[in-house]
Amino acid sequence: MTTSFRRRDYRPAALAWASLILVFCLVEALIRTGVLSVYVVPLPSSIVAAIPRVVAEESIGRRLLLTGGEALGASVLLIVVGTGLGILLYRSRLVRAATENWIAAFAAAPLILAYPLFLVIFGRNALTIVMLGFLAGLAPMILKTVEGLSIVRRSLLNVGRSFNLSEWDLFWKIHFPAAVPTIFTGIRLSLIFALINIFGLEFLINFGGLGQLINELAERYDLPGTYVAIGFVILVSVCFFIVIERLERWLRPGG
Amino acid sequence: MSTASIPLTKSAPLSFETRVRSLKLAIVASLLLIWEAMARSGLLFEDVVPSIVVVVAALGGVLVDPVFYSNLAITAWEVGTAILVGGVTGLAVGFVLGNSRFLSRAYEPFLYYLGPTPKIIFFPLLIMWFGIGPGSKAALGALSSFFPIAIATAAAIRSVDPILLRVGASFRLSRWQTFYKIFLPAIRGPLTNGFRLGLGIAIIGTVLAETKLSNQGIGYLIIQTYTTFNMARMYALLLLLFAIAILLNAALSRLARRFGA
Structure with a gap:
């Protein structure tokens, strides 16, 4: 018996990291030689040095909790309302046929541009951010729920019927669990839309957690701090996307 | 012909399409009625939910206002520059990554994970780099559109049938000829889709x-209506902006389908 080992190729990752370090060194050299103005681009070393200061002085933990709370509020609304509306649409073929194209058009609408309207209706507070995040992610959540329920295998339903399950049991014991992986894709997509809008709106209306921090530091002309805050938002977004992607893969059959 | 000669039969049930159309009309009519009732009820501030008549009048006012068109032209210029810069760089980067598995594995995760982050957070930096004029707005649009176009191009390049490339090689096509005679026609469908996404985000x-x-552009007009609390004009501007965005999206979707996407 032979044992084969498949070695993981680390060269692409090494190249990616080496490129990042090279860009950092190049920018540092260009600023120190006066080619780039330090008033436009801060020294990468000063950005790294600013990390502990921003974390300590700008209450990153509290801001993270605030943004997390907004994201959680929007997520709960999205999952409850989006899944509920998706189930209703699936069960009524007529309503689905009448509204599915509108929902798809709603998904393509640049809803965040209506943020001044949300400010007037809800005020400059967390509710505006939660509502915009929720509405931005609603369409994919509904569409993916309908899709998930529509593609359940007929044989699974036939097995349920052969056991004389009631319509209610058939739905909750077979239909819905079989649709969960696709519904989770909808949750992932809608949470991404919601998070983008939450960070963006916090920055635009200068309210809330991490998005507001960027605005505040930029208005104080704290360039290294602004870069750190932007880096922090990117880091949080990327971690969030990775976690939710892993969860989705875990939920998928054979994932 | 007398009506008495027509036999009285039970009316046929409405077809599914007719019922769908009727329901659509009923939904639109109900929404408009609810809106108008809310506007006239006095339960909400009249300025926040203005009457449909007032919104339609404001829409008419915006459509004949030369200020709207001069600001629309500025926004169109910024979006055009954004899609040109973001499109060309996205196309180039996507082409390189699509052709090299090694480079794709090294750099595509950056595109994949940075793509969905909110680009508006880079605006303070872009103001420092490009000033407070139209340049920084076009730069933000370019940065936003770059990611979907690069990702779509890389994926489309990888999906090109290798037989086509071997045929090209047998005809001794140069790199440039291979690009515009084989790659471009083969990827035009997914590429149009990538540009559609890129344009929306731009x-x-x-x-x-x-x-x-800003002190010009459609975004500036919208925020002006907010600061002056001119809600009817805000609704009109938002409706027009949404209509333009949805129509452009639909037109590019149709073009992408025509190209086989």
Whole structure:
């Protein structure tokens, strides 16, 4: 018996990291030689040095909790309302046929541009951010729920019927669990839309957690701090996307 | 012909399409009625929910206002520049990554994970680099549109049938000829789809940047209506902006389908 080992190729990752370090060194050299103005681009070393200061002085933990709370509020609304509306649409073929194209058009609408309207209706507070995040992610959540329920295998339903399950049991014991992986894709997509809008709106209306921090530091002309805050938002977004992607893969059959 | 000669039969049930059309009309009519009832009820501030008549009048006013068209032209210029810069760089980067598995594995995760982050947070930096004029708005639009176009191009390049490339090689096509005679026609469908996504995001990025810091453009007009609390005009501008974005999206979707996407 032979044992084969498949070695993981680390060269692409090494190249990616080496490129990042090279860009950092190049920018540092260009600023120190006066080619780039330090008033436009801060020294990468000063950005790294600013990390502990921003974390300590700008209450990153509290801001993270605030943004997390907004994201959680929007997520709960999205999952409850989006899944509920998706189930209703699936069960009524007529309503689905009448509204599915509108929902798809709603998904393509640049809803965040209506943020001044949300400010007037809800005020400059967390509710505006939660509502915009929720509405931005609603369409994919509904569409993916309908899709998930529509593609359940007929044989699974036939097995349920052969056991004389009631319509209610058939739905909750077979239909819905079989649709969960696709519904989770909808949750992932809608949470991404919601998070983008939450960070963006916090920055635009200068309210809330991490998005507001960027605005505040930029208005104080704290360039290294602004870069750190932007880096922090990117880091949080990327971690969030990775976690939710892993969860989705875990939920998928054979994932 | 007398009506008495027509036999009285039980009316046929409405077809599914007719019922769908009727339901659509009923939904639209109900929404308009609810809106008008809310506007006239006095339960909500009249300025926040203005009557449909007032919104339609404001829409008419915006459509004949030369200020709207001069600002629309500025936004169109910014979005056009954004999609040109973001499109060309996205196309180039996507082409390189699509052709090299090694480079794709090294750099595509950056595109994949940075793509969905909110680009508006880069606006303070872009103001420092490009100033407070249209340049920073176009730059934000370009940055926003770059990611979907690069990702779509890389994926499309990888999906090109290798037989086509071997045929090209047997005809001794140069790199440039291979690009515009084989790759471009083969990827035009997914590429149009990538540009469709890129254009939508470029519009959002540009207009959002205008609402944040600008003295011209559609975003500036919208935020002006907010500061002056001219809600009817805000609704009119938002409706027009949404209509333009949805129509452009639909037109590019149709083009992508025509190209086989």
